[in-house]
Amino acid sequence: MSVDTPARRRRLTPPRILLHGFLIVVSLAWLFPIAWAVLTSLRSYDYTATNGYVSFGGWTFDNYVTAWRTAEFGQHFLNSVYITVPAVLLTLFLASCVAFVIARFSWKLNLVLLGVFTAANLLPQQALLIPLFRLFTEVPLPEFMSDSELLYDSYWGLILINVAFQCGFCVFVLSNYMKALPRDLYEAAMVDGASIWRQYWQVTMPLCRPALAALATLEVTWIYNEFFWATVLMRTGDKFPVTSSLNNLRGEFFTDNNLVSAGSVLVAIPTLVIFFMLQRHFVRGLTLGASKG
Amino acid sequence: MSDLPLIQADRAVPPPAATTSTGGRRRRLRLLSRTDRVVITLMVLVPLLIVTGFVWMPAAATVLLSGTNWDGIGPLNEIEFVGARNYSDVVNIYPPFVPAIQHNLLWLAALFVVATPFGMFLAVLLDKELRGSRFYQTALYLPVVLSLALIGFVWQLLYSRDQGLINAVFNSSIDWYGDSNVNIWAVMVASGWRHVGYIMLLYLAGLKGVDPSLREAASVDGASESRTFFRVVFPVLRPINIIVLVVTVIESLRAFDLVWVVNKGRNGLELISALVTQNVVGEASRIGFGSALATIMLVVSLVFITIYLATVMRENRE
Numbered sequence: 001m002s003v004d005t006p007a008r009r010r011r012l013t014p015p016r017i018l019l020h021g022f023l024i025v026v027s028l029a030w031l032f033p034i035a036w037a038v039l040t041s042l043r044s045y046d047y048t049a050t051n052g053y054v055s056f057g058g059w060t061f062d063n064y065v066t067a068w069r070t071a072e073f074g075q076h077f078l079n080s081v082y083i084t085v086p087a088v089l090l091t092l093f094l095a096s097c098v099a100f101v102i103a104r105f106s107w108k109l110n111l112v113l114l115g116v117f118t119a120a121n122l123l124p125q126q127a128l129l130i131p132l133f134r135l136f137t138e139v140p141l142p143e144f145m146s147d148s149e150l151l152y153d154s155y156w157g158l159i160l161i162n163v164a165f166q167c168g169f170c171v172f173v174l175s176n177y178m179k180a181l182p183r184d185l186y187e188a189a190m191v192d193g194a195s196i197w198r199q200y201w202q203v204t205m206p207l208c209r210p211a212l213a214a215l216a217t218l219e220v221t222w223i224y225n226e227f228f229w230a231t232v233l234m235r236t237g238d239k240f241p242v243t244s245s246l247n248n249l250r251g252e253f254f255t256d257n258n259l260v261s262a263g264s265v266l267v268a269i270p271t272l273v274i275f276f277m278l279q280r281h282f283v284r285g286l287t288l289g290a291s292k293g
Numbered sequence: 294m295s296d297l298p299l300i301q302a303d304r305a306v307p308p309p310a311a312t313t314s315t316g317g318r319r320r321r322l323r324l325l326s327r328t329d330r331v332v333i334t335l336m337v338l339v340p341l342l343i344v345t346g347f348v349w350m351p352a353a354a355t356v357l358l359s360g361t362n363w364d365g366i367g368p369l370n371e372i373e374f375v376g377a378r379n380y381s382d383v384v385n386i387y388p389p390f391v392p393a394i395q396h397n398l399l400w401l402a403a404l405f406v407v408a409t410p411f412g413m414f415l416a417v418l419l420d421k422e423l424r425g426s427r428f429y430q431t432a433l434y435l436p437v438v439l440s441l442a443l444i445g446f447v448w449q450l451l452y453s454r455d456q457g458l459i460n461a462v463f464n465s466s467i468d469w470y471g472d473s474n475v476n477i478w479a480v481m482v483a484s485g486w487r488h489v490g491y492i493m494l495l496y497l498a499g500l501k502g503v504d505p506s507l508r509e510a511a512s513v514d515g516a517s518e519s520r521t522f523f524r525v526v527f528p529v530l531r532p533i534n535i536i537v538l539v540v541t542v543i544e545s546l547r548a549f550d551l552v553w554v555v556n557k558g559r560n561g562l563e564l565i566s567a568l569v570t571q572n573v574v575g576e577a578s579r580i581g582f583g584s585a586l587a588t589i590m591l592v593v594s595l596v597f598i599t600i601y602l603a604t605v606m607r608e609n610r611e
Binding site: 016019020022023024026027028030031033034036037040048052053054094095097098100101105111113114115116117118119120122123124125126127128129130131132133134135160161163164165167168171172195196197200221224225226227228231232243244246247257260261263264267268271272274275279282283286287 | 325326328329332333336337339340341343344345346347348349350351352354355358415418419421423425428429431432433434435436437438439440441442443446447448449450451453456457458461462486489490491494495497498539543546547549550553554565566569570573574580583584587588590591594595597598601602605606
């Protein structure tokens with residue numbers, strides 16, 4: 001990484017000014033749709049209906065209140081939590097197990113294993129839909145787990161499918177990360193008589209904290225944002241996670257863009273909060289997967 | 294990080310000098326206790342069963358079903374194999390198929406020809422360690438954290454015929470999402486908006502990994518900045534380029550959420566992914582037929598997944 005000296009950095013030559021100008025214009029253009037959504041959500045429908053959307057005034061928080069109430073966002077956010085939290089924890093746990101074995105032992109099947117997991121993450125979901133849809137409507141669950149008494153239309157089904165799909169990415173990232181750990185650690189652990197489980201849980205996992213944090217951030221946003229599986233494997237409106245519930249609620253909102261934008265902002269808030277708080281992790285997670293190390 | 298020693302369990306306990314490598318491996322295996330072996334098996338087997346059961350088996354079943362006339366309701370033993378009939382039906386008597394292929398290709402072209410080079414260009418600019426670079430980066434990849442479904446709603450605020458910003462500013466009355474002549478372009482703009490940030494991020498990470506001495510050598514030789522980029526930096530980024538290529542192909546093949554929230558992939562927004570979904574959860578549940586469409590997707594994606602895996606595995610083996 002080249003480090004410019006402060007003096008060199010501060011010198012503003014005409015090309016530099018041009019460069020900044022260009023980047024500012026592009027950045028503002030990129031932020032604009034989001035800013036416009038926030039702005040629209042803060043204005044009353046009546047005001048914009050009479051004065052047009054390109055006007056100034058009619059500020060109100062009512063859209064948020066109305067959107068929250070009519071769309072039952074409280075319930076839908078809870079649904080998202082029921083699905084996202086267990087799915088992320090399970091994905092990280094299972095993926096780290098596989099990654100550990102791949103990184104710790106060099107067996108011939110390691111490459112095959114890595115391929116099986118990584119490729120699964122890249123398949124188009126729609127290509128699996130038909131058999132999965134049938135499978136989900138055939139597998140019975142006891143009533144206390146799912147009131148549909150099926151894997152279909154239950155939180156369990158969505159958790160499972162998200163875990164199955166996301167495992168691949170995490171295995172790939174974590175196995176690369178674990179391969180970079182010094183192997184002396186395991187020699188020392190073996191001399192101390194540590195079992196494989198201890199080597200995994202007490203030696204490897206604490207060292208993988210940075211990678212796990214990055215992956216957790218990324219997986220929370222991905223599973224929270226997941227739209228397809230919830231749309232096709234859920235039926236009961238009350239059980240939809242918040243991202244796919246938006247589509248069902250659209251009918252009620254359709255004529256009122258101020259409400260649509262308030263709903264959109266509400267749905268976006270959790271991911272935006274995560275993003276701004278854990279930006280470093282988010283970016284690292286994405287790039288850990290793309291380039292090595 | 295690749296300069297750190299890789300963990301190799303064979304070497305954890307040095308094998309006796311005289312044994313071959315397989316002998317060493319067998320010896321090491323015997324060093325593991327019975328519990329350890331059970332633990333290792335479980336650690337691999339449980340996740341493997343989940344991924345196989347919920348991803349690979351369904352994928353295989355899709356391919357099998359594409360050769361049958363199953364309607365999804367009748368018992369499995371009444372399934373008849375009809376050979377390639379579903380495929381010929383898809384191509385010959387299914388009007389949305391050709392537009393869907395065209396839209397998928399258009400989508401790929403737009404992401405590949407416009408969004409990807411633009412993302413790369415921005416990454417090159419931001420790699421100069423400018424002041425305020427953090428702000429630019431954040432603004433550009435902010436859309437990446439939003440779901441594509443949500444992006445569909447956010448852009449509706451600009452596209453809506455009566456309440457949208459574009460029509461208000463230009464005093465036009467185009468129904469950007471509803472008009473089947475323009476809506477595919479409208480959703481592609483929204484999709485590109487997100488894709489640019491993602492690609493920029495990937496390239497930025499790649500550029501940070503380029504050995505600075507390469508650039509110094511080029512500038513000592515008096516090469517211009519653009520010449521340095523195309524002749525020196527770009528070739529070094531080869532692995533990233535391949536990953537970006539594959540990500541772009543797969544993203545455009547998997548494109549679904551945006552068109553589904555707009556009009557369930559109808560009326561000008563046909564995509565293969567939406568057609569598959571319509572055939573299963575829609576009124577008509579034509580399983581064999583839908584499976585033939587899904588198999589086409591599967592085959593195309595597997596070609597690119599193989600390229601991807603070959604690239605990253607080669608990278609890792611270094």
